[in-house]
Amino acid sequence: MTSFEIQRIPFDADVVAGMTELHPRFDDWPLVYTIDNGRSVYVGETQRVGSRMKQHLKNPAKSSLRQIRVIVDETFNKSVCLDLESTLIRWFSGDQRFRVLNRNDGLVNADYYGRSEYRANFEDIFEALRAEGLFSRSIAEIENDDLFKLSPFKALNRDQAVAVEAIVEALRDDLEKGQRSLSVVQGDPGTGKTIVGVYLMKLLRDIGEYEPAEDVDPDSMFSEFFLEGSREWFRGLRIGLVIPQQSLRKSVRSVFKKTPALEKAEVLTAFDVGSPEGEWDVLVVDEAHRLSQYAAQSHGTLTKRFRETTAALFGAMDEGITQLDWVRKKAKHTIILLDTAATCEAGGHRNGRFRRRDRRGAAGPPLVSIAVSDASRWRQ
Numbered sequence: 001m002t003s004f005e006i007q008r009i010p011f012d013a014d015v016v017a018g019m020t021e022l023h024p025r026f027d028d029w030p031l032v033y034t035i036d037n038g039r040s041v042y043v044g045e046t047q048r049v050g051s052r053m054k055q056h057l058k059n060p061a062k063s064s065l066r067q068i069r070v071i072v073d074e075t076f077n078k079s080v081c082l083d084l085e086s087t088l089i090r091w092f093s094g095d096q097r098f099r100v101l102n103r104n105d106g107l108v109n110a111d112y113y114g115r116s117e118y119r120a121n122f123e124d125i126f127e128a129l130r131a132e133g134l135f136s137r138s139i140a141e142i143e144n145d146d147l148f149k150l151s152p153f154k155a156l157n158r159d160q161a162v163a164v165e166a167i168v169e170a171l172r173d174d175l176e177k178g179q180r181s182l183s184v185v186q187g188d189p190g191t192g193k194t195i196v197g198v199y200l201m202k203l204l205r206d207i208g209e210y211e212p213a214e215d216v217d218p219d220s221m222f223s224e225f226f227l228e229g230s231r232e233w234f235r236g237l238r239i240g241l242v243i244p245q246q247s248l249r250k251s252v253r254s255v256f257k258k259t260p261a262l263e264k265a266e267v268l269t270a271f272d273v274g275s276p277e278g279e280w281d282v283l284v285v286d287e288a289h290r291l292s293q294y295a296a297q298s299h300g301t302l303t304k305r306f307r308e309t310t311a312a313l314f315g316a317m318d319e320g321i322t323q324l325d326w327v328r329k330k331a332k333h334t335i336i337l338l339d340t341a342a343t344c345e346a347g348g349h350r351n352g353r354f355r356r357r358d359r360r361g362a363a364g365p366p367l368v369s370i371a372v373s374d375a376s377r378w379r380q
Contacts, residue, residue, distance in 0.1 A: 004073040004121065006128055011035055011068050013057055019050040025072050026050055030081045034088070034134065035065040041098040041134070043088045045081035061101065061211075069132070071125060079112035086155045087122050088129075093259070094148030097136040101260055102153065103206040104199060105220045109155040150255045152202035152262065154195050161221055163196060168203065168225055171282070171333055175233040181333045184288075186340040193337040197286045198252065200335065201241050204282065205261035208234040237281040240266035242273060242327060244290035270323035273330050274309035283331035288338045291323040 007023055009015055020027045026049050033049060035042045035056065042062060046052040049070055056062050071084070086109075093100045126139055135142075142148055156164060167183050174181040187193050207225050224230060243249040249267055256262040266272075266280075270291055273283065285291070297303040311317045313329050328334055 003075055004071055004125055004128075006125075006132075007070040007072060009068040009070065011053070011057070011062075011065050016050065016053040016057060019053060023070075023072065025074075026070070029072070030076045030078050032071045032076075032081050032084045032088070034069045034129070035062065035067065036069075036098060036134065037064050037066045039099060040065065040101055041092055042101040043085055043092065044102075045078075045085040047078075069129070069134075073121075075118075077112075079110070080118050082110070083112070083115065083118065084122055084125070086153075087119075088126075089153045090148070090151060090155065091126060091135065091139065091142055093151045093153040094142040094145060095135050095137050096147070096258055098134070099258065099260060100153065103210070103261075104152060104202040105206065105222050105226060109157050146251055147255050150194070150198055150251055152198045152255070152259055154192075154199060156195070156199060157192070160192055160196050160199075164200060164203065165221060167200065167335060168207075168222065171204075171335075172225065172230055172233050174333060175281075182328065183333075183335045184338055185336065186338045189339060193339070194248070194286050197241060197284045197335075197337050198255070200284055201239065201256075201265055202259065202262055204234055204237070204239055205265065207231050208237055209261055238266075238278070239282045240268050240273070240280050240284070240331075242268045242270060242283055242285040244270060244287055244292075244323075248286070270326060271305060271309065274313060274323070274326040276312065280331045282333045282335065283327055284335045284337070285324075285327055286337045288324065288336040291327070293319075293322045 009019065009022065025031065028048060030045065030047055031049050032043070032045045033052075035044075042056070042065065044052065044056075053068065056065075073080075076084075089100060089102050092098050123139060126135065129135060130138075163185055167185070170181065170183060185193060185196060203222060203225075207222075208231070210226050210231050212228070225234070241252065243252060249269070253267045256265050256267060268283075273280075297306050307317045309326065310321050313326060314321060324336075
């Protein structure tokens with residue numbers, strides 16, 4: 001199935017004004033397109049590419065883009081285009097040749113009729129774009145890179161998407177009401193909890209930085225959060241991602257440095273959170289079962305630092321206080337990603353104790369339960 005063609009058009013107001021005259025499918029046909037300037041790229045899908053380009057021209061964030069490539073295929077439908085758009089965004093992000101300008105407003109991994117055949121064609125499209133210099137590496141090289149696996153542009157499966165939607169909706173409600181909250185996402189190894197955390201960071205930043213001049217696909221899963229009356233609650237928030245594991249923390253920082261809206265995002269240790277420098281509106285904690293206790297510090301310097309941090313935060317040293325308590329003390333809203341299947345390594349929490357501790361510290365019963373991962377939520 002290689003029936004596609006790639007049309008190349010300058011991203012110029014005069015050319016775009018007559019764009020529907022350039023190809024019979026530019027007026028009313030599902031298409032996928034890229035716009036780039038050799039450094040940054042935007043990927044989109046649309047039914048009316050001429051009108052869509054006029055909208056993009058009005059967006060200051062895309063004013064530096066120069067070249068449009070429209071992928072035309074007589075067999076495309078809306079589902080195929082959404083899948084191809086999502087796939088190209090992930091490949092561009094993983095390749096790291098371009099800075100990807102897309103938001104995270106609803107990349108969901110959905111099935112549709114004939115998907116396996118269409119996906120084989122996606123590889124041909126990739127190679128055609130690669131031949132034009134839009135990719136520097138092969139698909140295998142991109143997808144085998146650890147940074148690809150941590151991309152904030154990952155397409156969520158349905159359970160992950162439902163979990164993200166529930167958390168953001170609850171966070172918006174709590175921001176509006178001015179009440180503190182704790183959300184817990186639980187799941188077995190391999191269910192993609194780290195991906196949920198990275199995705200949440202990008203989504204929350206995208207909502208907070210959204211400008212009305214930009215347009216949001218009303219059919220995207222998270223479009224409601226970008227609307228007036230919702231997005232205002234996310235603007236200006238101080239958001240951080242806490243990662244106890246050093247190697248993973250380093251990799252995520254590398255990904256964030258190359259991702260719009262996340263270049264300056266804080267990727268933290270628990271000791272960073274416990275430091276005197278202010279508070280956070282939202283802290284997302286990955287692998288929260290690895291947060292440690294006083295007795296589990298590996299050497300004297302950390303033991304001393306643990307005592308000092310606890311005393312500074314709570315007025316006195318208490319060996320029962322853990323790094324989870326530090327996080328909850330320093331953040332108005334905490335989102336915890338927790339491995340339910342593994343017994344935590346020395347220094348962490350056994351999950352049963354972890355959950356019981358949170359239940360005792362919470363003011364109310366679980367308000368949300370999601371099966372991705374078992375996500376439960378308490379209010380502080």
